[in-house]
Amino acid sequence: MSIAPQLRNLNIDLPACPNTLVKLSLLMADDESSVDQLAGLIETDMALSSAVVRTVNSALFGLLKRVETVHEAIRYLGMAQVAGLTYEIGLRGAFPPSPTLQRIWDRAGVRGLAMSRIARQLDVDPWLAHTAGLFAESGRAVLYVYDSTRYTELETQAENEDEALLCAAEIEAFGVSHSALGAAMVQSWGLSRDVADTVRARPHTPSQWTQERPTVQRLLTIDAAVDNLLLNPARMQSTEAVWAELEPVAAQVGLHFQAFQLATMRVCERLNMQQG
Numbered sequence: 001m002s003i004a005p006q007l008r009n010l011n012i013d014l015p016a017c018p019n020t021l022v023k024l025s026l027l028m029a030d031d032e033s034s035v036d037q038l039a040g041l042i043e044t045d046m047a048l049s050s051a052v053v054r055t056v057n058s059a060l061f062g063l064l065k066r067v068e069t070v071h072e073a074i075r076y077l078g079m080a081q082v083a084g085l086t087y088e089i090g091l092r093g094a095f096p097p098s099p100t101l102q103r104i105w106d107r108a109g110v111r112g113l114a115m116s117r118i119a120r121q122l123d124v125d126p127w128l129a130h131t132a133g134l135f136a137e138s139g140r141a142v143l144y145v146y147d148s149t150r151y152t153e154l155e156t157q158a159e160n161e162d163e164a165l166l167c168a169a170e171i172e173a174f175g176v177s178h179s180a181l182g183a184a185m186v187q188s189w190g191l192s193r194d195v196a197d198t199v200r201a202r203p204h205t206p207s208q209w210t211q212e213r214p215t216v217q218r219l220l221t222i223d224a225a226v227d228n229l230l231l232n233p234a235r236m237q238s239t240e241a242v243w244a245e246l247e248p249v250a251a252q253v254g255l256h257f258q259a260f261q262l263a264t265m266r267v268c269e270r271l272n273m274q275q276g
Contacts, residue, residue, distance in 0.1 A: 012146045012174075012181065015094040017189035020045050021087060025190055028083050028127055038079050039070045042086055051089045052082065059274050060113065084112050084130030091134065095141050100152065104141050107231055108134045114226045114267050115219070121263040122255055124218050132198040132219045133226070135186050139178030139199070142185065143170065150174075163203035179203050194219065206249045217253040221246060222264070230268040 017025075023041055027033045043049045049070050056073040057066050067073045074082045092105045112133035119129035144151045154173050158166045167177035183200035186192075198219040201212055206224070209217045228242045243261060250257045 012142060012176070014142060014181070014185045014188050015145075018090045018094060020048060021090040022190065024083055024086055024090075028080070033079070035071065035074050035079060038083065039074055042070050042082075048086065048089055052085055055085060055089070056082075060110070060271070062270070062274050078126070080125075080127035081113075081116050081130060083127060084116055084134060085109075087131060088112060088134050091138065095145060098144075098148070100144055100148070101141055104137050104144075108137060110271060111136055111223070111226055111231060114230055114271055115222050117267045118222050118226070118260075118263045119219075122218075122222075122260060124215075124222070124255075128192055128194055128215070129219060129222060131186075131191060132195045133223060135182055135191075135195060135199050136202060136223060137178065137182065138185055139180065139182030142181045143174060143178055146174070164205070167203045177203070198223065206245060209249065210252070214253055217249070218255060221249050221253060221255060221260075225260075225264045226268065229264060230271060 020041065024038075027037055027041060042052055052070055052073055053067055055061075056077060057063065061077070063076060067076060070082075077085075088105065088109050091108070092101075095101050112130040115133035116126040116130035118124075120126045140151075140155075150173065154169055155166075158169050163179070167179055170177045179200050179202055183196045186196040186199055194213065194215045197212060197216045201209065201216065201220060202223065204220075206221075209220050212220065225242065225246055229239065246260075247257050250260050
């Protein structure tokens with residue numbers, strides 16, 4: 001899919017999708033794909049397959065028994081979660097390493113994992129949820145690579161501001177927001193329109209989500225809960241305020257609120273303990 005003209009005019013190059021991830025996206029879109037196919041694809045890249053096994057064995061996943069192969073990782077975690085993890089590793093590799101990007105990918109990995117686990121308990125596609133969480137801040141990486149000095153200054157000035165205010169500052173400085181760039185990258189990599197629209201709409205308020213498709217609204221609702229309860233304590237509302245805001249939204253998009261609340265609290269509590 002072509003990139004919007006306003007992005008091309010800025011001469012900001014979106015990173016190309018690694019070849020393995022192109023194949024993975026096609027495989028995950030096939031309802032008849034198998035564990036053997038997924039494992040076989042990941043195993044064609046030794047660095048990627050070893051990274052999958054190493055990451056699955058980390059404290060973040062909390063497995064009781066270490067896995068030694070990609071097949072075992074898939075058996076423990078499921079195809080969607082391993083595919084999402086593979087995307088995370090591939091996305092990190094598409095950008096030059098730096099401490100700032102490392103922090104973005106660390107948040108992305110936790111967000112994707114949390115959203116996937118919550119989605120699985122709510123009958124929402126965990127692959128979509130994981131991918132939406134992973135790419136949520138990917139546009140920040142694009143802007144950082146484009147002009148690291150300028151973007152670091154902007155982020156410092158906007159520290160603890162909400163997404164909408166940060167996007168406004170980005171538009172003033174660069175002519176485009178990280179949410180628009182992230183959505184463009186999702187599109188350029190051939191991923192789901194639902195994921196692209198979720199990334200694009202993240203800075204919007206819940207009252208504006210009604211303009212989105214139901215699947216996108218569900219992903220945005222899960223994303224908002226994870227960001228507020230797990231990833232952004234510096235600007236976090238009280239827990240009661242978070243749920244007061246999200247309860248009517250959850251009901252509107254067909255999420256059983258008590259189930260959503262319980263799943264989110266359990267997942268965030270467990271990930272907080274494992275990160276600590």
